[in-house]
């Protein structure tokens with residue numbers, strides 16, 4: 001789906017948290033810089049991404065870089081295949097790089113030993129157990145990052161794409177703010193459903209207090225449109241909804 005001349009929102013079917021759902025990588029379009037894919041789904045999704053691009057007259061091999069919001073598997077699983085098909089660079093927030101390059105174990109992925117302990121623990125919520133079951137047996141995806149992204153830097157594409165670090169969901173999670181059309185790509189710093197914005201999923205978020213502070217930081221931006229990875233486009237009253245969610249999260253902290 002084309003949000004504006006700078007931005008396509010893709011919609012992919014995925015099995016996550018015990019059921020079918022939709023995820024939303026996006027493509028930032030810039031005449032000079034070429035295509036930038038933001039996040040790339042689970043392993044095995046590169047062909048589906050290519051098929052969606054071809055509907056727009058674009059090709060997987062046109063992708064010049066992949067920007068990663070954070071290292072969770074449902075965001076990076078197909079990055080290696082996209083890189084192989086396109087030769088794209090990989091850009092990622094500074095604090096996510098050790099996880100992506102395999103120097104730190106993924107923040108929320110239990111080691112096999114931890115998984116056994118957590119599944120046996122009656123105090124662990126069922127939703128968390130479902131995620132643990134799904135993740136156990138998976139191997140972390142590792143890749144090489146070509147460029148570190150810093151908080152506040154503006155990437156020279158599509159009228160300026162500002163990197164806004166939004167830690168909480170993971171240590172180094174970042175969102176992107178497209179200045180020209182005041183569009184916010186939130187990754188998992190926020191979620192949404194049918195145009196209704198909400199906070200990040202608590203079961204998948206490492207630190208809800210820090211996540212709330214990050215949402216408050218996002219609420220300081222002038223926003224017309226929000227795209228969440230797990231919910232898609234929020235266009236009605238986006239700014240008002242964002243401020244409301246920030247207020248709710250602050251009150252819960």
Ligand SMILES: [Zn+2]
Pocket residue numbers: 070072169188204
């Ligand atoms: Zn995530």
